Amino acid sequence: MRLGRYELTLEPRPAPPAIFTALTAVVAILLALALSSFLFLSSHTRLIDAYRAVFSYAFFNPHGVLATVHRSIYLLFCTYAFLVPFRAGLWNIGLPGQVYAGGLAAFAVPFVLRAHDPQTLPLPPGLLIVLMIAAAAAAGAATGGFAGVLRAKLQVNEILVTMMLNSILFWLVAYMIKEGGPFMSATGEGESFGLPSSLHAPLLLGVPVTAALALGVAVLLDLLFAKTALGYRIRAFGENPAAARYGGIIPVALSLLVFLLGGAFAALAGYHYFAAVPGVYKIPGNYGYYGDLGFYGIIAALIARGSSLGAVPIVVLFAGLSVGARFAQGELRLPFGVDYALLGLLMMTFVASHVLYHFRFAWRRIPSEALQSVPTELPEG
Amino acid sequence: MSPPDLAPTEPILAARGITKRFPGVLALDHVDLEIQAGEIHAVLGQNGAGKTTLMNILFGLLQPDEGALYLREQRIRFRSPHDALARGIGMVHQTRRLVSAHTVLENIVLGHPRTRGFLNLRGARLEVEALCNRYGFTVPLGARVWQLSEGERQWVEILKALYRGARILILDEPTAALTPPEVKTLLAGLQTLVRDHGVTVLLVTHKLPIVMAVSHRVTVLRSGRVVARLRTADAAEEVLVQHMIGRDIAFRTTNRSAEMGRPLLQVEQLSAFNDKGLLALRGVSFSLREGEVLGVAGVTGNGQEELAQVLAGLRPAASGRVRLDGRDVTRLSPLQRWRMGVGYVPAERIEVASIAAFSLVENTALNYHFDPAFIRRGLLDNAALEQLTRRIVTTYNVKAPSQYARARHLSGGNLQKLILGRVLSRNPRLLIAHLPTQGLDVEAAAFVRATLVEATAEGAAVLLISEDLDEILTLSDWVAPIYEGRFGAIIPRTEADAETVGAMMAGLGMKEAGVR
Ligand SMILES: Nc1ncnc2c1ncn2[C@@H]1O[C@H](COP(=O)(O)OP(=O)(O)OP(=O)(O)O)[C@@H](O)[C@H]1O
Ligand SMILES: [Mg+2]
Numbered sequence: 001m002r003l004g005r006y007e008l009t010l011e012p013r014p015a016p017p018a019i020f021t022a023l024t025a026v027v028a029i030l031l032a033l034a035l036s037s038f039l040f041l042s043s044h045t046r047l048i049d050a051y052r053a054v055f056s057y058a059f060f061n062p063h064g065v066l067a068t069v070h071r072s073i074y075l076l077f078c079t080y081a082f083l084v085p086f087r088a089g090l091w092n093i094g095l096p097g098q099v100y101a102g103g104l105a106a107f108a109v110p111f112v113l114r115a116h117d118p119q120t121l122p123l124p125p126g127l128l129i130v131l132m133i134a135a136a137a138a139a140g141a142a143t144g145g146f147a148g149v150l151r152a153k154l155q156v157n158e159i160l161v162t163m164m165l166n167s168i169l170f171w172l173v174a175y176m177i178k179e180g181g182p183f184m185s186a187t188g189e190g191e192s193f194g195l196p197s198s199l200h201a202p203l204l205l206g207v208p209v210t211a212a213l214a215l216g217v218a219v220l221l222d223l224l225f226a227k228t229a230l231g232y233r234i235r236a237f238g239e240n241p242a243a244a245r246y247g248g249i250i251p252v253a254l255s256l257l258v259f260l261l262g263g264a265f266a267a268l269a270g271y272h273y274f275a276a277v278p279g280v281y282k283i284p285g286n287y288g289y290y291g292d293l294g295f296y297g298i299i300a301a302l303i304a305r306g307s308s309l310g311a312v313p314i315v316v317l318f319a320g321l322s323v324g325a326r327f328a329q330g331e332l333r334l335p336f337g338v339d340y341a342l343l344g345l346l347m348m349t350f351v352a353s354h355v356l357y358h359f360r361f362a363w364r365r366i367p368s369e370a371l372q373s374v375p376t377e378l379p380e381g
Numbered sequence: 382m383s384p385p386d387l388a389p390t391e392p393i394l395a396a397r398g399i400t401k402r403f404p405g406v407l408a409l410d411h412v413d414l415e416i417q418a419g420e421i422h423a424v425l426g427q428n429g430a431g432k433t434t435l436m437n438i439l440f441g442l443l444q445p446d447e448g449a450l451y452l453r454e455q456r457i458r459f460r461s462p463h464d465a466l467a468r469g470i471g472m473v474h475q476t477r478r479l480v481s482a483h484t485v486l487e488n489i490v491l492g493h494p495r496t497r498g499f500l501n502l503r504g505a506r507l508e509v510e511a512l513c514n515r516y517g518f519t520v521p522l523g524a525r526v527w528q529l530s531e532g533e534r535q536w537v538e539i540l541k542a543l544y545r546g547a548r549i550l551i552l553d554e555p556t557a558a559l560t561p562p563e564v565k566t567l568l569a570g571l572q573t574l575v576r577d578h579g580v581t582v583l584l585v586t587h588k589l590p591i592v593m594a595v596s597h598r599v600t601v602l603r604s605g606r607v608v609a610r611l612r613t614a615d616a617a618e619e620v621l622v623q624h625m626i627g628r629d630i631a632f633r634t635t636n637r638s639a640e641m642g643r644p645l646l647q648v649e650q651l652s653a654f655n656d657k658g659l660l661a662l663r664g665v666s667f668s669l670r671e672g673e674v675l676g677v678a679g680v681t682g683n684g685q686e687e688l689a690q691v692l693a694g695l696r697p698a699a700s701g702r703v704r705l706d707g708r709d710v711t712r713l714s715p716l717q718r719w720r721m722g723v724g725y726v727p728a729e730r731i732e733v734a735s736i737a738a739f740s741l742v743e744n745t746a747l748n749y750h751f752d753p754a755f756i757r758r759g760l761l762d763n764a765a766l767e768q769l770t771r772r773i774v775t776t777y778n779v780k781a782p783s784q785y786a787r788a789r790h791l792s793g794g795n796l797q798k799l800i801l802g803r804v805l806s807r808n809p810r811l812l813i814a815h816l817p818t819q820g821l822d823v824e825a826a827a828f829v830r831a832t833l834v835e836a837t838a839e840g841a842a843v844l845l846i847s848e849d850l851d852e853i854l855t856l857s858d859w860v861a862p863i864y865e866g867r868f869g870a871i872i873p874r875t876e877a878d879a880e881t882v883g884a885m886m887a888g889l890g891m892k893e894a895g896v897r
Binding site: 227228229230232233235236239240242243245246247248250 | 693715725727732734747759761
């Protein structure tokens with residue numbers, strides 16, 4: 001773009017300094033919040049009150065904070081589920097299916113062991129919970145691994161098959177609690193049988209243990225990629241599969257491994273969502289819901305540039321704002337869907353900041369000779 | 382600026398006082414370059430001299446820190462290659478940039494400013510065909526790029542530039558991956574473009590014979606500075622070498638004692654398919670002792686790549702057997718072979734042997750991440766890798782800003798030295814070196830050859846695959862000309878002469894010479 005004697009260009013940024021990463025994120029958040037004022041215009045409250053409603057509910061109100069924590073845990077596991085295969089250059093589009101598989105497997109454990117009744121638990125509750133988590137992780141890993149094998153070994157279109165698997169698993173989840181479904185509650189359709197409260201995830205400092213698990217995994221994953229031989233192999237494969245193979249990595253094994261891991265993480269998200277706390281699984285009216293929310297896990301992984309720890313604050317923000325906006329929507333009679341609109345805005349400003357992170361605007365004074373026009377075509381010969 | 386006799390007319394394109402710094406490197410230091418309309422202008426220089434950097438500036442890919450460009454003496458500024466193309470400057474890069482799954486036509490048309498939005502392939506086809514007719518090109522427009530030979534791909538790149546309206550063509554090392562006959566065709570084609578169609582060519586190379594054969598004038602770069610500007614007719618090869626290197630080079634003599642060790646490798650009737658599913662290697666047999674060099678001489682595409690890959694474990698053998706130390710290794714994985722001391726230097730440095738986005742240290746790890754000595758409780762031992770990298774960089778004279786620079790910022794030759802150093806640092810017992818000196822300047826190539834000889838002195842067996850007959854004849858104990866997947870013969874060095882081997886490389890006289 002040319003402005004008088006000056007010129008504005010977008011140039012690649014050589015090596016962005018470290019604090020720049022944090023700074024761009026902050027700017028992106030502020031920008032999204034500023035833009036979101038349009039969403040609040042239709043309400044009759046003052047703008048400042050609308051923001052206050054969103055934030056105070058999400059981060060200060062005890063109910064709100066708990067909702068934010070729950071959603072963050074769910075989103076974080078979705079983030080990891082995407083992030084691990086992504087570092088190997090592979091896209092985990094089977095994420096929703098793996099989430100459902102995790103939820104199903106978690107409920108299958110008490111169902112099979114007839115542990116509906118708190119009085120007659122066949123095993124100590126602690127052991128049962130561990131079994132539920134393990135079953136969920138295994139089911140998710142199997143679902144993910146299926147995609148991994150398809151991807152690495154057979155030349156079938158793994159995208160199509162994975163999408164089909166996603167919807168099959170979704171309908172399975174729905175079927176299980178429909179009338180006649182095995183997990184149906186005694187009271188009627190649309191809800192599963194309730195888990196005895198001794199089988200809910202135990203609390204640690206008032207939040208379910210899955211929170212500690214999610215944060216622990218964030219640290220471990222970053223360490224994995226930065227320091228370990230396995231992490232190196234995954235990254236090498238992601239950057240250049242041919243070179244990785246030359247370096248002794250077996251492509252099939254590696255693809256399988258990352259999808260097993262990714263699937264297990266997605267299943268933990270499913271465990272958390274369906275089994276950890278409410279102890280009942282329901283399908284909300286909007287059937288796409290879990291998949292939708294999981295999508296923000298993908299975005300968080302991309303924005304954090306593959307760093308699991310970097311994704312934590314982003315996920316908490318996504319979770320908090322969507323929880324807060326949903327609350328404010330009811331409280332201040334804002335238009336329906338404000339929470340998703342806010343997430344959408346945030347996503348867009350993050351993506352824009354991503355561009356700015358890698359490129360910079362440069363002002364240049366145009367040398368006066370260059371302002372004369374030059375023939376654009378050379379004559380032949 | 383330049384002596385008057387060298388600038389009879391005003392230059393069509395000029396760079397004046399160009400300086401470019403990268404972190405830790407002064408890549409170009411006040412460089413002046415003037416190109417006359419309708420000439421073939423060679424830019425000569427060693428690896429890392431700054432040739433590619435200068436071309437990238439002329440093509441708008443990089444911005445100079447100082448200095449300016451002039452088109453017909455008008456100062457211009459290119460913010461992007463788009464601007465350069467709009468002014469009729471096209472570039473064919475040192476590394477191929479075609480999409481191999483697409484057809485030739487798609488590759489030519491895609492990314493053209495006019496085809497943004499939607500694509501009118503039929504209309505474009507007519508235009509490209511007209512262009513082919515005009516310039517006398519025969520390029521199969523409907524073929525997929527992966528089906529083409531390197532020579533044909535080069536023509537596609539040139540056609541692509543011309544289709545975008547280039548009247549000044551920048552070619553960065555266009556012959557690096559080509560076979561000798563392809564080089565001939567390319568050079569003849571370039572001469573036609575210049576003579577009959579008024580195109581101006583800027584040819585970057587470090588191959589003297591090419592400079593001497595086709596260029597009108599030559600500019601020599603050394604360490605980012607222009608050290609000579611000459612008419613080719615006035616330049617002797619020795620003079621150019623001296624300018625390029627800055628002193629006379631003493632080639633290390635590569636005479637080796639012919640003391641051979643124990644038998645190491647036996648290959649029996651080895652066959653393999655290529656990527657297109659055709660039998661590319663057809664029953665090759667040979668054996669190799671410790672300390673021996675077998676030189677496989679051939680024009681690229683005669684099964685050499687398949688041979689190297691099968692031996693390294695990267696491609697399955699269709700039939701036949703490979704034995705190392707008497708043990709059948711035909712089905713072992715690449716990793717198992719590395720562990721048994723098989724080292725492989727592939728011809729594709731960027732695509733296979735390195736990871737562009739990784740640092741030098743991480744690239745070193747590519748051959749070490751399975752080595753228990755470099756892993757502590759699952760963690761990679763970064764200090765050890767760093768130390769090893771430092772050793773490779775000093776020993777092999779790799780010019781790099783730092784150990785944590787990305788491999789993509791190394792010049793082609795320096796990357797090759799890094800790869801070779803990395804593989805040799807594992808002290809392989811069998812070294813498969815495929816085109817190890819391709820793209821290296823005279824001095825670096827001499828160094829690499831000396832390194833290979835040193836490795837044999839320490840008992841390694843070397844399978845040297847090369848197109849350079851002189852290289853093969855100076856280094857090998859045995860010479861095996863390869864043609865269409867078969868060895869014509871395996872000739873002891875003392876009996877091998879350039880004529881016989883050259884004829885066999887071309888498929889003549891197969892079977893006649895005695896096979897060992
Ligand atoms: N993007 C970059 N960042 C840092 N250093 C760079 C970058 N590009 C090039 N260099 C350095 O600049 C110098 C010149 O590199 P250039 O690629 O121009 O060499 P060249 O003459 O083309 O060599 P070759 O014959 O090996 O291709 C080298 O020392 C190289 O390491
Ligand atoms: Mg170069």
